Amino acid sequence: MHPLRKPLLLKHFLLLAVIFAFTPAAFSQSKAKVKTSAPAKGLNPVIENKITALLAKMTIDEKVGQLNQYSSDKVVTGPITNSGNKLQDVKDGKIGSLLNVRGVDYTRQWQDAAMQSRLKIPLLFGLDVIHGYRTTFPIPLAEAASWDLDAIQLSARIAAEEASASGIHWTFAPMVDLARDPRWGRVMEGAGEDPFLGSAIARARVIGFQGKGLGNTDAVMACVKHFAAYGAAIGGRDYNSVDMSLRNLWEFYLPPFKAAAEAGAATFMNSFNDLNGTPASASKYLQTDILKSKWGFKGFVVSDWGSIREMVAHGYAKDTYEAADQAIHAGNDMDMEGRAYNNNLAKLVKDGKVSMAIVDEAVRRVLRKKYELGLFDDPYKFSNAEREKQTLNKQSFIDAERDVARKSMVLLKNQNQLLPLDKNKTVALIGPLVKSEADMKGFWSVDWEGKDHSVTLFEGMEAAGAKVNYAKGCDVSDTSRAGFAEAVKTAMKADVVVMAVGETAVMSGEAKSRSDITLPGVQEELIKAIQATGKPVVVLIMAGRPLVFNWTADHVPAIVYTWWLGNEAGNAIADVLYGKYNPSGKLPMTFPQSVGQVPIYYNYLNTGRPSKDDAFSKYSSGYLDITKRPKYAFGYGLSYTKFEYSDLKLSKNDMRKAEEITVSFTIKNTGKYAGEEVAQLYLQDAVSQPVRPVKELKGFKKLMLQPGESKTVSFVIDKDKLSFYNNDLQWITQPGKFNVFIGSASDDIRLQKSFNLLD
Known part of the structure; x- marks a missing residue:
């Protein structure tokens, strides 16, 4: 069911308080006290009573500790503030959660430290398990291209089984931000531009991660991010401001979040951006009025990395003392690597600016999840070495990854039915990504320090029995054409050419915005040189976002958009090229002809002077130099059949x-x-x-x-x-x-x- 189909207001329900909640005035950051009451509907009264008893024993410093999350130093996913002794802080009950911690041995060491604290409150361990843990699946945008909800749910389910077996309780996924601008690098992490498709995928991923429910040792807490409207960053520039009407917010950007909440997501993460002048981590409208009150969310909200202290850089708070005050009143429960709560929250209570009731409500939400996970009964229940050994990288998981990878590819062009290929034909494999291994995993994959292997295109084609020759031609970002001659020579010896071009994995993802989304370097010139040989050419485009490649689209007979497909990428691509699998993917984002069309999306509003799709007409809404049509539309994708x-x-x-x-x-x-x-x-x-x-x-x-x-x-x-x-x-x-x-x-x-x- 579409997440926004239940009426918000009954026909005659016109109470002033409800009306106020949906007006622009609701963006004002009032500091009304959080009310506490008997356990709300759907909560376990036994757990709630235990939390109440525990809260009564806790000091203010111990309460603040539960709202404080630090990163380990082993994995760096943001600017770590290296101050103090983290191990001692854990022993002193000053840390409630650690992120970037994984492996049963390592998590057990940290949990041992927590068990030395006065109240022995267990730690929560989180990690960015975005598209697989030990088994790397296609990037989320690629999975969205499958339009296969069962496959997407299975991908999240396997990721949860592996992560939980490695001591992890919590993943910072799914990202459900709607994205209409491919310049934004984090489009690779989401489900594209449509709220209906995005909502369906959000539900599938939450259910996959959380399985049959928290407390099962094969489930991890989902964290729905980034709340809210992060995908609408102005100019497609990561971390930038967002400016939109409330109707646009509710109509397009909130539905996937609501769907995830209704699916039972355990946690939410707020976003780096400000929304109409209010940083999300200070937005009571988003975190309390909508999420916790309107939607009845009973989990907790964690800040994005340092987003509370970044209110100072926004110019919204003069210092972290004021930022912490704003965030806790807004409904931001946990501070991720911000040190704003750790350094200021106890003083805010002492100064009378924050009530203990507000702190207790935030701590209650965090403790609730620790109880639901069963960590108070057994802090080490997710740290079983034998289970870790038996679970990681099972053959069944690898087989599933290959299948999801095949379903994620989109056939963009197949002139004269060039595909599928004949195995008796000699194939020239040309391009900078033919033998790329690390790039196959894409951004936000878990680093296994040389112990991992992703199947390259070259390896996949050889394993499929292809007769192959190889030439690199150029690197992804090359300006040199020195390798073109060898590539042309290799192409001339073959019956058909398969080219692998696109982006490297580090060119899309967080903080990877690009103003120019054409094929980098001289790759398209290499394609032109190979096309000029007269040989049949198949171009594979490996990327984390929609790219612009107009010459290739207009002149090359066959094009497959492979995205970044994970560990089994090469095998999956070979399956598609040789017809072992008939491609079925459809684009979850519109592909522009030019960056000048961005943002571009299919569900736009008409105007009073609409232009025709195929030509410019005077005094109409269009461009002088190109049509308003995209290169490839949302939902587009071909098959080997009709x-x-x-x-x-x-x-x-x-x-x-x-x-x-x-x-x-x-x-x-x-x-x-x-x-x-x-x-x-x-x-x-x-x-x-x-x-x-x-x-x-x-x-x-x-x-x-x-x-x-x-x-x-x-x-x-x-x-x-x-x-x-x-x-x-x-x-x-x-x-x-x-x-x-x-x-x-x-x-x-x-x-x-x-x-x-x-x-």
Whole structure:
């Protein structure tokens, strides 16, 4: 179910307090005291009573300690503040959680120290397990391209099994930020541009990480990030400000977060950015009014790395004392590597600026998760050496990774059915990434210090029995063309050329924004040189974001977007190139023709002067030099076979709000290969106040069809699919005409009908 389909306000529910919560004035940072009461619905009263008893024993310093998280020095994922003795701080009860800690031996050492503290409160161990732990899966954006929720959930489930076996309690994933700007490096970590698809993937990942529930030794706490609107950073520049209307926030950016909360996510992480002038870590509107009050979230909120102290750099707080005051009142429970709480919170209580009730509420939320994990019963339950040995890198996990990797690739072009390749043909493997191993894992993968291996394209093709020759041609960021001659010579000896180009893994990810998202260096010139040989050319693009490669797109006969696919990358690519697997991926983000079109997305609002897609017309909304069309649209992706859509039917032409309409149609595989198709349902509210997008994804189904096979597909349209936020942030419907689009992509609509919503 779409996360924002439940009405926010009943028809006659007009209490002033509720209205206030959804007006711009709600951004003001009031410091109302947090109220404590009997255990809320859904909480375990036994645990709540234990927490109450423990709180009564704790000193203010011990309470502050539970809200304090430090990083170990073994893994660096941010600017560590090296001051004090962390081991002694743990023994003194001044640290509640450590991140960048993994391995049963290492976690046991730290937990031993915690057991020397006065109250023996166990530590929480966290790590960025973003797309796999020991077994590295495709980057999240690649997995989103699979549109396969079962595969995405399995990826998170395996990551949780491996991580929990290695002593880890908590992963800082999933990232559910909606992203419309490929210049932003962290698009690789999310699910793309659409709130409906993003919400479905958010649910799948939370369920995968947390399994059958916290307390099971194969589950880790999910941490939904970054709350909120981090993906809308101005200019696509990481950590930058975000400026948007509240309706835009609720309509597009909050749905995946709400879906994750409804799926039972244990924790949330706030974001580095300010939202309309208020840093997220100081936003009571986001953390308390929406998350904890409106959505009833019972977990805890952790800051992003140092984001509380960074309020000083924002110019929002004059010092960390004031920043800590702002954050704790806003609902930011735990301070990650900020030292703002550790250095100031006890003094804020002593000075009467922060009530003990507010501190207790934050500590209660942290302790609740430690109890739910079972750490008070057995602090070492996740530190079992034999289980770690038996779990990591199982063959079944490796096989699953290969399958998810195959499903994540997107076939962008296949002129004259060049693919799949004939194994009897000699293949020239050319390009800077043919023999790349480390890059196959992508950004945010766990470093195994030389003990890990990712299958390269070269190795995968050889293992598939290909007859291969190789030339590098150039490096990814080269300005030199010195290797072109050898590459051309190698191509001339082959029947077909497969080229591996794109980005290195460190060119996308956190703090990896790029103003120029064309293929780096002279890679496209290398492609031109090889294409000029007259040999059939297949280009594989390995990247963490949508790139611009117009010449290649227009001239090369076959293109596969492989992203970064993880440990089994080379084998998975070979499976696709030789037809062992028929590609089924669809783009979760729009690919622009030019960076000048960015931000670009499919569900835009029309204007009073819309331009035609294919040409510029005077006094219309377009460009003089290019069309407004993207290079590849959201939802786009080809197959080795063809699918025919027909026989669209609506169960009725008029619908009342309490009713439903069933949309049904037939898909037939008219080609010679078995294949999977992702059928997509889009809706358009033809006339609306305020205006609605030109189309919105409201359903999708992935189905396998054998050659010649037909299947009937159906979607149900109910009131929730037709609802939206008005300018007062009320969740409403309006009577009128709705257009139904069924297609293979947002710009490849095969069937269309309309119906009327009656008042």
